[in-house]
Amino acid sequence: MRQQNLLYAHSGGVTAVINASAAAVVAAARASGRVGKVFAAWRGIVGVLEEALIDTAGLDEAALVRLARTPGGAFGSCRFDLPHDDGGAAMDRLFAVFDAHDIGWLLYNGGNGSMDAVARIQAEAARRGHALVCVGVPKTVDNDIVGTDCCPGFGSAARYLATSMLEAGLDTASMVGSKGSVFVMEVMGRNTGWLAAATALAAQGDPDRAPHIVLVPEARFDEAAFLARVREIVERLGYCAVTVAEGIRRPDGSLLMEKSRDARGYVQLGGAGLAVARRINERLGYKFHWAIPDYLQRSAGHWLSATDRAQAEAVGRVAVEYALAGQGGTMPAIRRLQDAPYRWDVVAVDTAAVANLERSLPDGFVRADGLHVTTAACDYMRPLIEGEIPPPVAGGLPDYGRWDWAPVARRLAAWQA
Amino acid sequence: MRQQNLLYAHSGGVTAVINASAAAVVAAARASGRVGKVFAAWRGIVGVLEEALIDTAGLDEAALVRLARTPGGAFGSCRFDLPHDDGGAAMDRLFAVFDAHDIGWLLYNGGNGSMDAVARIQAEAARRGHALVCVGVPKTVDNDIVGTDCCPGFGSAARYLATSMLEAGLDTASMVGSKGSVFVMEVMGRNTGWLAAATALAAQGDPDRAPHIVLVPEARFDEAAFLARVREIVERLGYCAVTVAEGIRRPDGSLLMEKSRDARGYVQLGGAGLAVARRINERLGYKFHWAIPDYLQRSAGHWLSATDRAQAEAVGRVAVEYALAGQGGTMPAIRRLQDAPYRWDVVAVDTAAVANLERSLPDGFVRADGLHVTTAACDYMRPLIEGEIPPPVAGGLPDYGRWDWAPVARRLAAWQA
Known part of the structure; x- marks a missing residue:
């Protein structure tokens, strides 16, 4: 019996464990005995x-292990949504590629937008009477996919950021001077505050420990209340550590990150963290340091959450099972069975029901004053950052993989977008 | 025989291993049997x-172990130079405190400025015929103390930054798009480029790997040459990763960090990294991401260099030996005996000979075009980031110490600066 081929792709921002999902897909497809090429x-x-296309046959067992522990997207990534207004040209092209390479299964790793693509491609296959089975693999450091308790990629970024806030908080506390010191860390999160919230784990329940303030997009930024709280903390402790999600907004809905004005009225382009830090300095006179980990927070393979990596592998493996079982249009989701000790399993979710939705911090996770997150938020996040899985090290640095992919020979004319 | 007391203090910016020096001082002083209180x-x-003052007697063996692995300065820190123009008031006060608490030995942990203080305090003791012995303990992430092959604190910060560039480089490579992507990381270093240079270790000798460009204060920033190089790299690889030391300067000697102007001529306050990233965007049109790890780079106790920590402990332990041997005005320095395998020992250096000097990257460490560092620089730095020493973890986070110090009862009137 002719075996069809399986195609894996990932899109959107990468994570520290996205390659662990990729490696699990390859391994599960091989182990099934039912897949031709991957x-x-x-x-x-x-x-x-x-x-x-790349033929993953070149990856031996050792290379798969290495792939699974390497951050970033080994197969590249893109920021591209399938167009709705091209008269079906992109969709036609996708199916032409599937047919040219005898693709029976498409596994698509991504976030909310990618789950929309999964649903649309599967619907298109049904419309065409095409046998393609398309299954989603959830992934995003933003933790904002609906239908799953958490998203692979989030736990490791959360662990990195909580650790960073813990460490920078100790540093800031050391540098307490007579004038008051403030440390501001800006983290990712344009629309949701999950990563900002994760830094609250650093305080371990103690209101005197960093971070003392956590600003999330789900709460409007009330400058007066914020500055009053900073002053109160500095007057008590001598310093204050603040987490700022990049996407925080003023009461009128405008983003702080887009622009702010300095004391002379000049427009200052820059991130929300810098804007907040400058405002503290202008209004309260405190010295400030600020950090923006940017890509560091989503690629910290040296400090992974073992829970996160296990979940990234599980969704890759189970996605292959769903694909081979013909469960097109689904995505494996993480279901929480128990908080402590943490237990979870994987269940199938219909991508059409969750596509393009966005999961914000629920009301019960943001403190009423909008300046921190709640114990419930910490209880939810704590298990997701647990478990050690240090990388092998060579010469003081993590021993990550590097690949020179040999492209599969093209069978079609070049694509004109 | 009456035993005098030993006083330990640290000043200036803290490091991830400064507490390891402190713990070694306490342990060595106790073990000597010749010191009263520490x-x-x-x-x-x-x-x-x-x-x-704090009496460290409250730290039991387990607490000392915990102290040694906790980043930040457990005893606080300050940015304060002993005045030259106060008619000797500060110096009088120091000796009054020494006498009030029967201090026979002062161990002062810090950088160039602190070594100046060590030399001056020892000279003052000689002038007064006072028996105080003052010994320095070198420390700085900047690696700029003269007279020592490297500075405790640097190796761990270097390891953190090289790992961060390696990981962010993989992330950036994943996100290669049609428009070219640039990642800029701004690191500490107002006057010297040691930390920026350390990120070059991430490339592991491959010119196609991140960082593709390293800008250090020792080379003037030639914008045209820099932009030409960025363009060349992006045209070849699709992306480019750049390390920028915060203190880089234009050919006229002005700091990029102080101000730059946007396309409309507005003054933009911000760091050198942001200024460089914006310039790339304005002139070449590439998308950019930028990071500023700030305090994260000097407090990453979760990813220490074991070599660095061993050296931090050694200088603390040996400083006690020098003190007890009456070698006032010295500091223990790291001497390199061999590159590979790396071997080092500790030798005494006269603080008066090195105080207030600053060790820049030597000419042979900066590439002739000023856009990267040399193989010789990497050969020097490589052993300093080696060796694993992962922290114990609790709840997914490093298990660091916290202390509530009980102050020693004051015996003098309050100090009026």
Whole structure:
């Protein structure tokens, strides 16, 4: 019996464990005995359109292990949504590529937008009477996919950020001077405050420990209340540590990150963290330091959450099971069975029901004054950052993989977007 | 025989291993059997002036182990230089505190400025015919103390930054798009480029790996040459990763960090990294991400260099030996005996000979075009980031210490600066 091929692709921002999902997909597909070749697209859905495929047969067992522990997206990524207004040209092209390479299964790793693509591609297959089975693999450091208790990628970023706030908080506390010191860390999160909230784990329940304030997009930024709280903390402790999600907004809904004005009225382009830090300095006179970990927070393979990596592997493995079982249009989701000790399993979710939705911090996770998160938020997040899985080290640095992919020969004319 | 007391203090910016030196001082002083009480000053030399002393007797063996692995300065720190123009008031006060608490030995942990204080305090003791012995303990992430092959604190910060560049480089490579992507990381280093240079270890000798460009204060920033190089790298690889030391300067000697102008001529206050990233965007049109690890780079106790920590402990332990041997005005320095395998020992250096000097990257460590560092620089730095020493973890976070210090009763009137 002819075996069809499986195609894996990932899109959107990468994570520290996205390759663990990829490696699990490859391993599960091989182990099934039912899959011919396991292809990966170079640069996500754009790579499918461009027929830029990689044959993962070149990865031996040792290379798969190495892939699973390497942060970043080994097969590249892209920021591209399948168009709705191209008369079906992109969709036609996808199916032409599937047919040209005998793709029976498409596994698509991504966030909310990618789950929309999964639902649309599966619906298109049904419309065409095409046998393609398309299954989603959830992933995002933002933790904002609906239908899953958490998202692979979040736990490791959360662990990195909580550790960073713990360490920088100790540093800031050391540097307490007579004038008051403030440390501000800006973290990712344009629309949701999950990563900002994660830094609250550093305080371990003690209101005197960093971070003393956590600003999330779910609460409007009330400058007067914020500054009053900073002053109160500095007057009590001598210093104050603040986490700022990049997407916090003023009461009128405008983003702090877009622009702010300095004392002379000049427009200052810069992040929300810098804007907040400058405002503290202007209004309260405190010295400030600020950090923006940016990509560091989503690529810290040296400090993974073992729980997160296990979940990234599980959704990859189970996605192959769903695909081979013909459960197109689904995505494996993490279900929480118990908080402590933490127990979880994987269940199937219909991507059409969750696509393009966005999961914000629930009301019970944001403190009423909008300046911190609650114990309930910490209880939810704590198990997600647990478990050690240090990387092998060579020469003082993590021993990550590097690949030179050989492209699969193209069978179609070049794609014109 | 009456045993005199020993006083330990640390000043200036803290490091991830400064407490390892402190713990080694306490342990060595206890083990000597020749020291009465081991005091620590709260907030460095300011704490001595303010007679804010802590009796470390409260730290049992387990607490000392915990102290040694906790980043930040457990006894606080300060940025304060002993004045030259106060008619000797501060010096008088220091000796009054020494006498009030029967201090026979002062161990002062810090950088160039602190070594100046060590030399001056020892000279003052000689002038007064006072028996005090003052010994320095070198420390700085900047690695700029003269007379020592490297500075405790640098190796761990270097390891953290090289790992961060390695990981963020993988992330940036994943996100390669059609428009070119640039990642800029701004690291500490107002006057010297040691920490920026350390990120070059991430490339492991491969010019195609991040960082592709390293800008250090020792080379003037030639914008045209820099932009040409960025363009060349992006055209070849699709992306480019750049390390920027905060203190880089234009050919006229002005700091980029102080101000730059946007396309409309507005003054933009911000760091050198942001200024460089914006310039790339304005002139070349590439998308950019930028990071500023700030305090994270000097407090990453979760990813220490074991070599660095061993050296931090050694200088603390040996400083006690020098003190007890009456070698006032010295500091223990690291001497490199061999590159590979790395071997080192500790030798005495006269603080008066090195005080207030600053060790820049030597010419042979900066590439002739000023856009990267050399193989010789990497060969020098590589052993300093080696060796694993992961912290114990509780709840997913490093299990660091916290202390509530009980102040020693004051015996003098309050200090009026």
